Amino acid sequence: MxxxxxxxxxxxxxxxxxxxxxxxxxxxxxxQLTAFLIVVGGTASAVMLQSTPKQFIAGIKMLRWVFAPPQFDHNRLIHDVISWSQTARKGGLLALEGTVAGQKDPFTQKALQMLVDGTAPEALRSTMEVEITMFERARKQAARIWDSAGGYSPTMGILGAVLGLIHVMENLTEPAKLGSGIAVAFVATVYGVGLANLFFLPVGLKLRHLIDAEIACKELVLEGLIGIANGENPRLIESKLKGFLALHD
CATH class of the missing domain: 4.10.910 (30s ribosomal protein s13; domain 2)
Structure with missing residues (x-):
């Protein structure tokens, strides 16, 4: 947590x-319930309109990452890759066949299987880099709904303010009703700007940081497997992979 x-x-x-x-x-x-409904309802509707159902649902589900982020253990991955490298150095690539089925991550499992099948390093890299690119694009499209919400929310606050002022203008002859209209007008602006800058935009940025860490895990595994495919020394592979720790450790 x-x-x-x-x-x-x-x-x-x-x-x-x-x-x-x-x-x-x-x-x-x-x-002010009225102001809240205008800002939140309007913002949610605008975000849904710009997104596909899959992107919107995926983005909503990613909100839990803000409070319970997934753990991306780059050190453990480096340890695993070095272990695979030592196994392959002693028994050949086919010696890694038993480790394929035990991988929970589909990306790692696929890349390991291609390595065991004797795929050329260049083909392995090009194939898995396409998969990384598409995976990253899908993740960031889902996370982008929070950035979009941060953009729409202040505008919805202004819309709520205008609606509140219209209500005030309509009741100038009834002073008792002026207070509630003015309150809705200004509180809607507070909700719009506050939600954008205290929640929506920070959530979007945090999700992008987490996605970068997730993508780094896949790039780390791929770089390690390419080193194994090229027959590099495990120590050289380890030294290369530790470069990933500079940003994400």
Whole structure:
């Protein structure tokens, strides 16, 4: 569980509420269901319109990564690759056949199988690089819905503000109704800008960082298997793969 994400969200909300209280405002004035429906409903609709159902559902599912991110253990992968390299050095590529079925990651399993089948290093690299590219594109298209939400949300806040002001204009002869209309107008803007900058955009950026770490795992495995296919010394392979730790360790 990523505690810093919970701390960040709670800290952001606390800062806004505390600021409101310090200025003498009522916390209850920030709770406007109408403004919330306009901003969240409008933003969700715009994001759904620009996305395919598969992209939208995948992006929503990835939200759990923010609070419970998948663990990408690059050190363990390096250890595994070196172990495979030593096995292949002693018994040949066919000695790795028993390790193929035990791989949970489909990418690693496919690449290992191609290695065991004697695929040329150039063919192995070109085939698996296409798979990495397509996988990365699908992941980032799904994560992009949060960036899009961050773009639409402030605009929906402005739309809510305009609707609130229209309501105010329609009731100028009834002063009792002016307060609620003005509240909706300004709170909608707070919701739009606040959600964009405190949630949607940070979520999108964090998901991209996690996707980069996931892609680095696949690139690490591929680079290691290419080294094995070329018959490189396990120590040389290990030294090369440790370069992946500079950014993601």
């Amino acid at each position: 990523d505690k810093i994400s919970f701390i960040a969200i709670i800290g952001g909300l606390t800062a806004i509420i505390a600021g409101q209280a310090l200025e003498g405002g009522h916390i209850g004035s920030l709770l």
